[in-house]
Amino acid sequence: MSITYHDIAKMIDHSLLNPTLTQADLHAGIDLALRFDVASVCILPYALKDCAERLKGSDVRASTTIGFPHGGHTTAIKILETRQALADGGEELDMVVNISRVLSGEYEAVAQEIAQITAITHDHGQKVKVIFENAYLQDEHKIRLCRICGEIGVDWVKTSTGYAPGGATDDDLRLMRAHSPAHVQVKAAGGIRDFGSMMRVREIGVTRVGASRTADMLNAARESLGLEPIEAIAVAAGY
Numbered sequence: 001m002s003i004t005y006h007d008i009a010k011m012i013d014h015s016l017l018n019p020t021l022t023q024a025d026l027h028a029g030i031d032l033a034l035r036f037d038v039a040s041v042c043i044l045p046y047a048l049k050d051c052a053e054r055l056k057g058s059d060v061r062a063s064t065t066i067g068f069p070h071g072g073h074t075t076a077i078k079i080l081e082t083r084q085a086l087a088d089g090g091e092e093l094d095m096v097v098n099i100s101r102v103l104s105g106e107y108e109a110v111a112q113e114i115a116q117i118t119a120i121t122h123d124h125g126q127k128v129k130v131i132f133e134n135a136y137l138q139d140e141h142k143i144r145l146c147r148i149c150g151e152i153g154v155d156w157v158k159t160s161t162g163y164a165p166g167g168a169t170d171d172d173l174r175l176m177r178a179h180s181p182a183h184v185q186v187k188a189a190g191g192i193r194d195f196g197s198m199m200r201v202r203e204i205g206v207t208r209v210g211a212s213r214t215a216d217m218l219n220a221a222r223e224s225l226g227l228e229p230i231e232a233i234a235v236a237a238g239y
Contacts, residue, residue: 008221011198012038013063013092013187015162015212016051019044030054035230036218039208040092045085052089063092066117069161071096071133075113082117086124093121094129096161102132102141111148118154129156129187129208132176135166139175146179156208158187167191170204177205195220 014033016026026047033041034054040061043051045068052062066081067073073081078095085093095117101110114130121128130149132142149157157176159168167190176186188201189210195217198209211217215232222229 003225005218005222005225005227006037008195008198009037009218010039011202011207011209012036012214012218013040013042013094013189013208013210014038014214015189015210016041016043016047017065017068017162018212023047026051027054032215032232033060034058035232036214038214038218042092042094042210045081045088048085048090049088052091061091062089063094064088064090065161066093066095067098068094068096068131069163071099071131075116078113078117079120082120086121086126090126092127092129092155093117094131094158096131096133097145099133099136102137102145107144107148110145111152114148114154115152118152122153127155129158130154131158131161131189133161133164134159134169134172135164142172142175143179146176146184150179150181150184154184156185156187158189158208158210160190162190162210164190168201168209170201173201173204173206193217195224 016029030041030051040063041051042063045064048064055062064085067078098110118128132145157180159172168188173188185207187208188206192198192209193213219229
């Protein structure tokens, strides 16, 4: 089956997480996401409620982050963030694992935290992505996290926040896909900045990418499909 523009656009979570983004920047970013019909807008938590209202009636989901960007919040705080995000209209939540506990080998605590947040999110009929922050981890950590997430039944495992020294690599994406069950999808974040890169990771099995260069990527996709470009909106960098 040939790939369509819709298939490509629905791979993108448009990122609006840069702490310097103003209200005007955020609104422009949401408008851009609607114009290009992406999968979701991943926005600063305080702006989620407004974002969800602006996306209402569209096919673009409202999403935000939990424990972002370092994952070191207490589980109680992450749970409060989760409940607030769901109350504010969040449909997909990107949570950061407790990186310190992963590196310390405290996998039971890590699993309990992921399980609690996943259960709350799923009970509300919404979805969760678990961010590993691979730049700080060894393969053994990544594999163990994939197994934990598979057993819990999260919706996506995700490479990175975009704020660590490195982002998604092909090797990490292959490892995560190989060690995750079929019901767990893989999201690439950090470093996927053009249409070619997005198509390359799609071949690996990635179903979502975090992006701030959405307009350039999707207009390149449209050009490859013989479609007219969509006029972009000038926005500040999302990461």
